[in-house]
Amino acid sequence: MARSPLAGRLLLLSGESGSGKTHCAKAVREWIRAAGGSVKFIRRVNHVESLSCVFWHWPALLDTLKNGGWDVVEDMMETPCLIIDELGGGHDPSAVGTDKLCQILSRRERRWTLVTTNIVQSAWEEKFDRRVASRFFRNSTHVDLSDVPDFSLHAA
Numbered sequence: 001m002a003r004s005p006l007a008g009r010l011l012l013l014s015g016e017s018g019s020g021k022t023h024c025a026k027a028v029r030e031w032i033r034a035a036g037g038s039v040k041f042i043r044r045v046n047h048v049e050s051l052s053c054v055f056w057h058w059p060a061l062l063d064t065l066k067n068g069g070w071d072v073v074e075d076m077m078e079t080p081c082l083i084i085d086e087l088g089g090g091h092d093p094s095a096v097g098t099d100k101l102c103q104i105l106s107r108r109e110r111r112w113t114l115v116t117t118n119i120v121q122s123a124w125e126e127k128f129d130r131r132v133a134s135r136f137f138r139n140s141t142h143v144d145l146s147d148v149p150d151f152s153l154h155a156a
Ligand SMILES: Nc1ncnc2c1ncn2[C@@H]1O[C@H](COP(=O)(O)OP(=O)(O)OP(=O)(O)O)[C@@H](O)[C@H]1O
Pocket: 015, 016, 017, 018, 019, 020, 021, 022, 023, 024, 086, 118, 151, 152
């Protein structure tokens, strides 16, 4: 990300509760906060930007969208790094989240995006619908954490 902030890909972490997905997602956010200011790039003429990220907990994003907070979507499309934690959590009966996710992933196909989910790969198409599942395989890397033990239960 530091070497090529504008030539990114999708990183998808999937695994059970307690496997450290949120821990990793927050660590990436912290790294960007600490180091992103020194990573400069130019996307538009006469406009120098530095590396920053937008972090959303998916259930909270669904609530925001349900309450009409559509302005957050543009930020999600434009940010150098988008982090979505716990995708598939929360309730989305009207599929408003799925529709927006589809648009966001389309726009971000060559950008840095980190998604975490508890949903196993075999259930993606059923849970997220085919358009989203298809985009998960475009310019992406998947990390399957399903064999990772629960850190919380382990520590208890
Ligand atoms: N590599 C790690 N080193 C130390 N502690 C960790 C590590 N990974 C996770 N933990 C701790 O284990 C607990 C569970 O991790 P985390 O919340 O990231 O799991 P998760 O995969 O996001 O679970 P869920 O699917 O329920 O959201 C947290 O308290 C976290 O701080």
